[in-house]
Amino acid sequence: MPDSPSPLSAAPAAPSATAADPRPALRVRDLGKRVALPEGALTILDGVGFEIARGDSVAIVGASGSGKSTLLSLLAGLDLPSGGEVELDGTALSTLDEDGRARVRADKVGFVFQNFQLLPSLTALENVMLPLELRGDADARGPAEAELRRVGLGERLGHYPRQLSGGEQQRVALARAFVTRPSLLFADEPTGNLDTRTGQAVIELLFAMNAEAGTTLVLVTHDDHLAERCRRVLRIDSGRLVAA
């Protein structure tokens, strides 16, 4: 399954995600998503296009049901569009099969969800080790421990999700998303289930990681604090981009 023969020795020559890389992190052209329902075809997204520069931070905002989560899934290669194209780090996702898209996600993408989505039967440490193990890294434990310490959970390595608060679970989810050093991090309402103060701590961590690692952030949010912290805001209304 892993296709990288030397994941640990590759660091100095890694071809992707360097600061000098001129390709945009994301290029989206005429993206559409339609689904067939018994009542007829439903257009969820229509004619969406934009570019996001490497290292940028972008908030996607809009009313509930406007298509934000659908757009994020398409950008991350979790779902396929009905038309148009997503290029992630210069790779057109439509040219890849499911395995190819899974590889791009494993190499380049981190995802954080509103409801954390940690695996309940794994400890915090095991949750964070998982993406490294899945891509075949020889040492998953060391980087996973370091990442959990970075989000302030060095004392909670052996705890299960049910033993952690919502804010702590979201910090584990952040550690899991960042441990692979993705070039892009997608987050769908990452503070949506957290109180304001806890949400603020998660926001600070997100932007610290954006600053330190140059990770491009694409965040769906209703949270004004979070949208204000982003350099750009994209607004979606009924499946169309209304401001870029």
Ligand SMILES: Nc1ncnc2c1ncn2[C@@H]1O[C@H](COP(=O)(O)OP(=O)(O)O)[C@@H](O)[C@H]1O
């Ligand atoms: N697979 C699907 N089948 C039918 N309708 C869908 C599907 N996915 C999303 N929708 C509909 O598309 C619209 C946009 O959904 P979504 O992207 O989740 O919006 P948001 O995240 O902005 O609240 C909603 O009306 C939703 O019910």
Ligand SMILES: [Mg+2]
């Ligand atoms: Mg949504």
